Amino acid sequence: MTDRRDSAHTAGRRAGLDKQPHEVAAMFDGVARRYDLTNTVLSAGRDVSWRRATREALGARPGDVVLDVAAGTGVSTVELAAGGVRAVACDFSQGMLRAGAWRPVPMVAGDAMALPLADASVDGLVISFGLRNVADPDAALREFARVVRPGGTLVVCEFSSPTWAPFRTVYTEYLMRALPRIATAVSSNPDAYVYLAESIRAWPDQPALATRIQAAGWADVEWRDLTGGIVALHRARRP
Numbered sequence: 001m002t003d004r005r006d007s008a009h010t011a012g013r014r015a016g017l018d019k020q021p022h023e024v025a026a027m028f029d030g031v032a033r034r035y036d037l038t039n040t041v042l043s044a045g046r047d048v049s050w051r052r053a054t055r056e057a058l059g060a061r062p063g064d065v066v067l068d069v070a071a072g073t074g075v076s077t078v079e080l081a082a083g084g085v086r087a088v089a090c091d092f093s094q095g096m097l098r099a100g101a102w103r104p105v106p107m108v109a110g111d112a113m114a115l116p117l118a119d120a121s122v123d124g125l126v127i128s129f130g131l132r133n134v135a136d137p138d139a140a141l142r143e144f145a146r147v148v149r150p151g152g153t154l155v156v157c158e159f160s161s162p163t164w165a166p167f168r169t170v171y172t173e174y175l176m177r178a179l180p181r182i183a184t185a186v187s188s189n190p191d192a193y194v195y196l197a198e199s200i201r202a203w204p205d206q207p208a209l210a211t212r213i214q215a216a217g218w219a220d221v222e223w224r225d226l227t228g229g230i231v232a233l234h235r236a237r238r239p
């Protein structure tokens with residue numbers, strides 16, 4: 001199961017998804033206005049519990065500084081900021097940042113592969129539904145290890161692979177057929193959601209992603225499935 005998708009990814013051929021970083025940013029600029037609504041509709045409201053589980057997995061304490069990379073409109077950052085955590089949103093799509101500018105969290109423009117932060121300057125780092133879109137996820141994972149302090153935590157929340165084969169079949173049908181149709185009705189840029197479906201299928205499964213996180217310099221990598229493996233939460237510690 002890991003093989004075809006992972007080797008395609010490793011080889012840099014992401015199932016015909018070879019978008020340049022500026023094309024990815026432009027794609028998100030194009031969906032920014034209705035991003036939050038489309039998210040909730042396409043996930044049937046599950047996004048709320050996925051974000052809560054991400055915050056719980058991070059386990060940040062009041063006063064901790066947490067960077068939310070590929071934060072988009074900051075919807076994920078607001079959840080991380082609960083309980084006095086100092087969460088900062090970072091994204092390279094000006095359109096997404098503008099669409100979320102009303103949210104009560106600090107926002108900075110920045111690329112996941114070259115973050116505008118000093119070494120070991122944050123206690124924790126989260127990337128939710130973002131790593132799959134980064135041009136070089138392995139370079140980003142190494143960059144995350146640079147900015148997180150020793151002992152700090154990384155949480156990657158990303159679409160993954162349902163573990164029960166019959167459910168995986170139904171889910172793949174949803175991804176490839178239903179999702180693009182629903183997106184056509186809801187989103188301002190339906191093509192972006194065809195990309196979404198294809199990028200999820202091309203993404204490494206849970207153990208393959210864990211291996212890559214470890215190879216990027218992280219320790220104690222573990223994961224847990226959400227919603228039957230539609231989403232996986234990977235957590236790791238900066239040695």
Ligand SMILES: C[S@@+](CC[C@H](N)C(=O)[O-])C[C@H]1O[C@@H](n2cnc3c(N)ncnc32)[C@H](O)[C@@H]1O
Nearest residue numbers: 028070071072076092093111112128130133134
């Ligand atoms: C699907 S959105 C996720 C937004 C938010 N984290 C959430 O949970 O809803 C993916 C985001 O990744 C951002 N992104 C993709 N590649 C990036 C990169 N190299 N650097 C910074 N942001 C990036 C896009 O601009 C987009 O806002």
